[in-house]
Amino acid sequence: xxxxxxxxxxxxxxxxxxxxxxxxxxxxxxxxxxxxxxxxxxxxxxxxxxxxxxxxxxxxxxxxxxxxxxxxxxxxxxxxxxxxxxxxxxxxxxxxxxxxxxxxxxxxxxxxxxxxxxxxxxxxxxxxxxxxxxxxxxxxxxxxxxxxxxxxxxxxxxxxxxxxxxxxxxxxxxxxxxxxxxxxxxxxxxxxxxxxxxxxxxxxxxxxxxxxxxxxxxxxxxxxx
Amino acid sequence: xxxxxxxxxxxxxxxxxxxxxxxxxxxxxxxxxxxxxxxxxxxxxxxxxxxxxxxxxxxxxxxxxxxxxxxxxxxxxxxxxxxxxxxxxxxxxxxxxxxxxxxxxxxxxxxxxxxxxxxxxxxxxxxxxxxxxxxxxxxxxxxxxxxxxxxxxxxxxxxxxxxxxxxxxxxxxxxxxxxxxxxxxxxxxxxxxxxxxxxxxxxxxxxxxxxxxxxxxxxxxxxxxxxxxxxxxxxxxxxxxxxxxxxxxxxxxxxxxxxxxxxxxxxxxxxxxxxxxxxxxxxxxxxxxxxxxxxxxxxxxxxxxxxxxxxxxxxxxxxxxxxxxxxxxxxxxxxxxxxxxxxxxxxxxxxxxxxxxxxxxxxxxxxxxxxxxxxxxxxxxxxxxxxxxxxxxxxxxxxxxxxxxxxxxxxxxxxxxxxxxxxxxxxxxxxxxxxxxxxxxxxxxxxxxxxxxxxxxxxxxxxxxxxxxxxxxxxxxxxxxxxxxxxxxxxxxxxxxxxxxxxxxxxxxxxxxxxxxxxxxxxxxxxxxxxxxxxxxxxxxxxxxxxxxxxxxxxxxxxxxxxxxxxxxxxxxxxxxxxxxxxxxxxxxxxxxxxxxxxxxxxxxxxxxxxxxxxxxxxxxxxxxxxxxxxxxxxxxxxxxxxxxxxxxxxxxxxxxxxxxxxxxxxxxxxxxxxxxxxxxxxxxxxxxxxxxxxxxxxxxxxxxxxxxxxxxxxxxxxxxxxxxxxxxxxxxxxxxxxxxxxxxxxxxxxxxxxxx
Numbered sequence: 005x006x007x008x009x010x011x012x013x014x015x016x017x018x019x020x021x022x023x024x025x026x027x028x029x030x031x032x033x034x035x036x037x038x039x040x041x042x043x044x045x046x047x048x049x050x051x052x053x054x055x056x057x058x059x060x061x062x063x064x065x066x067x068x069x070x071x072x073x074x075x076x077x078x079x080x081x082x083x084x085x086x087x088x089x090x091x092x093x094x095x096x097x098x099x100x101x102x103x104x105x106x107x108x109x110x111x112x113x114x115x116x117x118x119x120x121x122x123x124x125x126x127x128x129x130x131x132x133x134x135x136x137x138x139x140x141x142x143x144x145x146x147x148x149x150x151x152x153x154x155x156x157x158x159x160x161x162x163x164x165x166x167x168x169x170x171x172x173x174x175x176x177x178x179x180x181x182x183x184x185x186x187x188x189x190x191x192x193x194x195x196x197x198x199x200x201x202x203x204x205x206x207x208x209x210x211x212x213x214x215x216x217x218x219x220x221x222x223x224x225x226x227x228x229x
Numbered sequence: 230x231x232x233x234x235x236x237x238x239x240x241x242x243x244x245x246x247x248x249x250x251x252x253x254x255x256x257x258x259x260x261x262x263x264x265x266x267x268x269x270x271x272x273x274x275x276x277x278x279x280x281x282x283x284x285x286x287x288x289x290x291x292x293x294x295x296x297x298x299x300x301x302x303x304x305x306x307x308x309x310x311x312x313x314x315x316x317x318x319x320x321x322x323x324x325x326x327x328x329x330x331x332x333x334x335x336x337x338x339x340x341x342x343x344x345x346x347x348x349x350x351x352x353x354x355x356x357x358x359x360x361x362x363x364x365x366x367x368x369x370x371x372x373x374x375x376x377x378x379x380x381x382x383x384x385x386x387x388x389x390x391x392x393x394x395x396x397x398x399x400x401x402x403x404x405x406x407x408x409x410x411x412x413x414x415x416x417x418x419x420x421x422x423x424x425x426x427x428x429x430x431x432x433x434x435x436x437x438x439x440x441x442x443x444x445x446x447x448x449x450x451x452x453x454x455x456x457x458x459x460x461x462x463x464x465x466x467x468x469x470x471x472x473x474x475x476x477x478x479x480x481x482x483x484x485x486x487x488x489x490x491x492x493x494x495x496x497x498x499x500x501x502x503x504x505x506x507x508x509x510x511x512x513x514x515x516x517x518x519x520x521x522x523x524x525x526x527x528x529x530x531x532x533x534x535x536x537x538x539x540x541x542x543x544x545x546x547x548x549x550x551x552x553x554x555x556x557x558x559x560x561x562x563x564x565x566x567x568x569x570x571x572x573x574x575x576x577x578x579x580x581x582x583x584x585x586x587x588x589x590x591x592x593x594x595x596x597x598x599x600x601x602x603x604x605x606x607x608x609x610x611x612x613x614x615x616x617x618x619x620x621x622x623x624x625x626x627x628x629x630x631x632x633x634x635x636x637x638x639x640x641x642x643x644x645x646x647x648x649x650x651x652x653x654x655x656x657x658x659x660x661x662x663x664x665x666x667x668x669x670x671x672x673x674x675x676x677x678x679x680x681x682x683x684x685x686x687x688x689x690x691x692x693x694x695x696x697x698x699x700x701x702x703x704x705x706x707x708x709x710x711x712x713x714x715x716x717x718x719x720x721x722x723x724x725x726x727x728x729x730x731x732x733x734x735x736x737x738x739x740x741x742x743x744x745x746x747x748x749x750x751x752x753x754x755x756x757x758x759x760x761x762x763x764x765x766x767x768x769x770x771x772x773x774x775x776x777x778x779x780x781x782x783x784x785x786x787x788x789x790x791x792x793x794x795x796x797x798x799x800x801x802x803x804x805x806x807x808x809x810x811x812x813x814x815x816x817x818x819x820x821x822x823x824x825x826x827x828x829x830x831x832x833x834x835x836x837x838x839x840x841x842x843x844x845x846x847x848x849x850x851x852x853x854x855x856x857x858x859x860x861x862x863x864x865x866x867x868x869x870x871x872x873x874x875x876x877x878x879x880x881x882x883x884x885x886x887x888x889x890x891x892x893x894x895x896x897x898x899x900x901x902x903x904x905x906x907x908x909x910x911x912x913x914x915x916x917x918x919x920x921x922x923x924x925x926x927x928x929x930x931x932x933x934x935x936x937x938x939x940x941x942x943x944x945x946x947x948x949x950x951x952x953x954x955x956x957x958x959x960x961x962x963x964x965x966x967x968x969x970x971x972x973x974x975x976x977x978x979x980x981x982x983x984x985x986x
Contacts, residue, residue, distance in 0.1 A: 015489075025678055059486025146675060209678055209680055210675070
């Protein structure tokens with residue numbers, strides 16, 4: 005049986021159907037989770053999709069973090085459940101304390117949508133094991149508040165522990181410190197990523213199919229005994 | 230606070246009413262009194278004034294727009310599921326799918342408050358599409374501004390682009406295309422048109438009518454506030470006056486998050502089949518929704534206005550009736566379905582209130598704390614407003630304008646290779662032709678994961694069925710300069726270009742929407758432009774076999790006495806059976822053959838060259854041959870279907886030179902171009918003759934493709950070869966000049982960032 009991957013819909017989530025499509029194309033079974041759910045319905049992994057949950061009011065991700073489903077996601081993540089937060093999902097992971105740092109307004113003050121070149125820096129996480137270290141990929145990036153910031157000590161720690169998952173190449177599109185596009189927790193099961201791998205899974209609709217390996221990575225790990 | 234009731238109105242017939250301040254003419258006010266047999270209450274006056282405004286009633290345009298209904302092509306019977314008159318037309322695209330699309334203006338609000346004006350323009354058109362029962366799947370935004378370097382353009386453009394992005398991105402709607410045009414005539418009056426397209430199954434089509442006495446009138450979505458009061462009558466129907474008072478309070482404020490919840494809530498309600506009729510609240514708010522629903526339905530409705538949830542408890546009933554607060558919908562629901570309806574609203578945290586019911590009479594009665602404040606026949610408010618036969622005449626200056634042709638004697642033409650090369654680089658960097666990335670990178674084109682083509686491609690294309698690959702394509706075009714030279718031909722050229730753009734992507738053109746942006750209808754010159762453009766468009770649609778499904782008229786686009794260029798913006802919808810077959814604009818592999826399909830003439834009047842290099846506008850616009858356009862579209866669609874074509878791109882603004890440059894830059898691949906011997910190279914490169922496209926075919930398909938053109942009597946010429954990739958890629962116009970692709974790219978990309986930051 006294919007692993008079941010939950011995709012949470014918050015009020016204002018936008019890329020939830022796209023994430024579910026990516027899970028399906030990778031060979032998994034997408035399971036729709038609702039922000040008011042009190043559990044994650046026994047799924048094998050969770051994706052927090054992109055969008056503008058609660059309209060990004062207050063701060064991006066600040067309200068979603070208190071959704072009933074997030075209590076279950078946090079509990080699961082602490083016990084090793086693979087969790088991928090994309091864009092707004094990354095912001096929610098930072099707000100909920102599963103990942104350090106914060107995402108701030110792009111340094112050029114504009115929303116930016118572009119095909120972004122990245123280098124995969126860590127292949128030991130649940131979501132990147134299918135890449136090779138240093139592999140360069142191109143996936144869409146689209147955000148208004150994607151500038152990753154943390155204090156210098158945290159940044160040094162992330163680097164030292166190999167928790168910088170992906171870095172921007174050629175252009176730093178939003179002013180992220182040290183060109184960081186994604187990070188993981190210490191255990192490697194929780195990954196936050198600003199760019200959108202779920203939009204690069206079909207040659208017809210994406211710039212590449214480079215994003216698919218995020219989803220096949222976790223599936224491979226889950227079927228392994 | 231005293232409220233003007235019907236009872237009060239009957240006993241005080243002589244009370245003086247501010248009808249003129251509300252935009253009503255003395256004879257219109259007299260007609261309201263005649264309809265009611267008494268003076269209107271202040272609430273009734275508010276309703277009539279907004280509903281009889283130019284924006285809502287189409288009183289100046291109606292007599293002309295009838296042609297779209299009179300000149301219906303035979304093809305319409307196979308295509309149209311819902312025609313003009315509803316919130317948006319609905320088209321059958323096959324496999325049980327129906328598509329609804331419409332373009333609308335939000336010009337004046339966007340000038341006053343660029344961000345919110347543009348944002349609510351997107352919000353409004355999205356609700357129109359949602360109201361038909363469809364899931365909105367994409368938006369587009371045709372925009373026009375004053376000179377790119379004018380201070381006021383720098384004031385409004387970033388805000389308008391930000392507002393379109395801010396609202397559309399937050400709704401999760403991919404922005405798949407549009408236009409960005411600069412011309413001095415739009416300086417005090419930018420054009421912000423917004424298009425939305427939605428998809429549904431045939432059986433899910435919803436209509437705006439209140440049928441079935443006893444059924445409930447349910448208001449849901451955002452609470453009603455004081456924003457946008459009188460927006461319609463004050464903003465859309467009056468000309469800006471430099472000395473006029475600030476009109477900022479009339480602009481609506483958008484909340485895309487609430488609209489996103491409203492979309493998902495509505496779609497779940499539709500899926501459960503819980504509504505008899507539905508209408509969005511846009512211009513004229515509750516006045517419009519209640520009167521239109523009642524007018525199109527049984528005819529009677531009773532509304533308890535004090536039930537409307539308010540953001541500001543101090544609002545008067547007149548203000549509640551006129552408020553244009555965004556993100557609201559009004560549904561007609563059978564009582565048996567109410568509980569389920571409320572449940573779904575609760576799930577999405579959407580405020581919902583029953584405000585009335587459908588009655589068996591033919592009156593719209595509105596009550597305020599137990600007293601009747603409105604008692605009117607709804608048809609007289611919604612559908613039987615005044616109709617004007619505005620006087621119009623060919624302007625006295627039209628002949629002189631057409632006589633001022635850009636002949637070589639009058640406008641110096643580049644002739645040496647160096648001059649031609651310089652002209653090309655200058656044109657590529659001009660604001661109208663330069664890369665639009667500064668704008669489009671602020672829009673999410675990926676969300677929903679179905680975008681197959683998006684700007685800068687000829688059309689936006691989205692997949693609507695992941696299994697079969699069925700897709701739709703959309704293009705909008707308009708050329709105000711051509712329309713000024715000849716509005717009849719100009720409208721047809723805009724139609725032909727959008728039609729061609731859809732076909733260039735491989736989709737079969739099916740139906741048309743339009744946004745007609747003009748100056749004051751009270752100016753006979755403008756009214757003539759309008760009448761000619763509508764006649765041209767109606768005739769053109771008949772000849773191309775694509776019915777008009779709906780549209781929007783925006784008058785009073787002028788500053789003082791100076792109207793904008795007449796600007797009919799035409800949107801064409803096409804269908805493609807399998808999006809895998811779409812034709813992109815980028816050059817394919819090195820060695821493939823570049824063909825020019827169609828005929829080039831010395832047609833430079835109104836061209837980008839005349840505009841950019843000489844600031845000249847005069848002469849006759851390019852010839853339009855719609856039967857030739859039809860042949861060309863057939864060729865492009867057949868070529869795509871049969872796998873003969875690698876790339877295609879229409880030839881329009883900037884001529885063949887610009888087309889080739891765009892194809893090269895999109896692919897990062899160069900080309901060797903050999904211009905025909907029998908044509909002046911300048912004309913070959915920069916003329917804007919219609920009915921042309923550049924097509925790239927593999928060598929193995931060249932003969933089959935050219936045979937197909939010859940069989941249809943469409944001229945086709947081999948003009949080059951795809952050649953050179955990477956850093957060394959060059960565009961080489963053989964025997965004349967060559968330009969590095971890197972230089973072309975730098976020229977095209979630098980312009981907008983330098984202007985707007």
